[in-house]
Amino acid sequence: MSADLPRLAAERDALREQLRSLAAANDELLHAVSHDLRAPLRHVVSYAGLLAEVLAEVQAPCASVSEAQGFAATLQRSARHMGQMLDGLLAISRAGRAPLHLAAVDLQAALQAAQAQLPGAAAVRWAIQTPMPAVQADAPLLQTLLLQLLGNAVKFSQGSAQVLVQVSARRVGEQVQVQIADQGAGFDPARAASLFQLFQSLHREGEFPGVGAGLALCRRIAERHGAQIAVSSPGPGQGCTVTLHWPAAQA
Known part of the structure; x- marks a missing residue:
C-alpha cells in the first residue's frame, strides 16, 4: 500500500x-x-x-x-x-x-472594514466576538466576501423588528471556523444546495433586491483560498447561518 x-x-x-x-x-x-x-x-x-x-x-x-x-x-x-x-x-x-496575494489578515479588522462599507450598518445590532484568530487570505478578496455575507445577513433580515447579526470565529486545527448568523427570512433547508448556483433565489421575485449572484461569488472566492463555505437554516422565517472553514494564518 x-x-x-x-x-x-x-x-x-x-x-x-x-x-x-x-x-x-x-x-x-x-x-x-x-x-x-x-x-x-x-x-x-x-x-x-x-x-x-x-x-x-x-x-x-x-x-x-x-x-x-x-x-x-x-x-x-x-x-x-x-x-x-x-x-x-x-x-x-x-x-x-485576480492575482492571489496571500498573507496573514486580521479577521476582526477585516469585518470592521466591511461593516464601514455597508449601507445601513448603523441601524443593525451587531454581536461580534472579540478577539478573533487571523486567517491566511488575499485581503481584497476576503473583504469582498465579508461585505457580501454581511450585506446578505442585513438584506434578508428586512422586516424584522430588530436586525441582529452575530459573528463568531474560532481556530480548529489549521483552519478558522467563521459563522455569520442572522434572524431573518431563512429558507427551506431541503433547497440549501441550490443557493450557490448562479442566479438562484429561494424567495419570491422582487421580495428582496439582487439577482442571486452573491453566494456564487463567495463560493468562487472561497475556492481560490482552499476554503469551504456552507449555508444552513432551520426553515423559512427562522434565520440563516453561513459557516466558513478558512485556512488559519501561517505562523
Missing part, C-alpha cells in the same frame, strides 16, 4: 491542476460573455427609454398606446435586471482572474 502513495499523490495533484485549469477557463468565459453583452444591452436600455418618451408625447392616447407604454416599461425593467446579472458575472470572473 505504501508503494502506491506517491502515485496516488501525483494523481491527486494532477486532478487539482485540471480543476484549476477548468476554473480559470470558466472565469475567462464569464468575463468574455459578460463584457461583450454590455454594448448591445446599452442599446436596448437607450432605445427602450426613447420609445417610452415618444409614446408619452402621443397627442391622442388610446388603449393601444397605453399597452405599448406598458411594453416599454417592461423592456426597461428587464434590461436593467439583465445589466445586474452581467455585473454579477463580471464580479465572479474578476474574483477568479
Whole structure:
C-alpha cells in the first residue's frame, strides 16, 4: 500500500491542476460573455427609454398606446435586471482572474472594514466576538466576501423588528471556523444546495433586491483560498447561518 502513495499523490495533484485549469477557463468565459453583452444591452436600455418618451408625447392616447407604454416599461425593467446579472458575472470572473496575494489578515479588522462599507450598518445590532484568530487570505478578496455575507445577513433580515447579526470565529486545527448568523427570512433547508448556483433565489421575485449572484461569488472566492463555505437554516422565517472553514494564518 505504501508503494502506491506517491502515485496516488501525483494523481491527486494532477486532478487539482485540471480543476484549476477548468476554473480559470470558466472565469475567462464569464468575463468574455459578460463584457461583450454590455454594448448591445446599452442599446436596448437607450432605445427602450426613447420609445417610452415618444409614446408619452402621443397627442391622442388610446388603449393601444397605453399597452405599448406598458411594453416599454417592461423592456426597461428587464434590461436593467439583465445589466445586474452581467455585473454579477463580471464580479465572479474578476474574483477568479485576480492575482492571489496571500498573507496573514486580521479577521476582526477585516469585518470592521466591511461593516464601514455597508449601507445601513448603523441601524443593525451587531454581536461580534472579540478577539478573533487571523486567517491566511488575499485581503481584497476576503473583504469582498465579508461585505457580501454581511450585506446578505442585513438584506434578508428586512422586516424584522430588530436586525441582529452575530459573528463568531474560532481556530480548529489549521483552519478558522467563521459563522455569520442572522434572524431573518431563512429558507427551506431541503433547497440549501441550490443557493450557490448562479442566479438562484429561494424567495419570491422582487421580495428582496439582487439577482442571486452573491453566494456564487463567495463560493468562487472561497475556492481560490482552499476554503469551504456552507449555508444552513432551520426553515423559512427562522434565520440563516453561513459557516466558513478558512485556512488559519501561517505562523
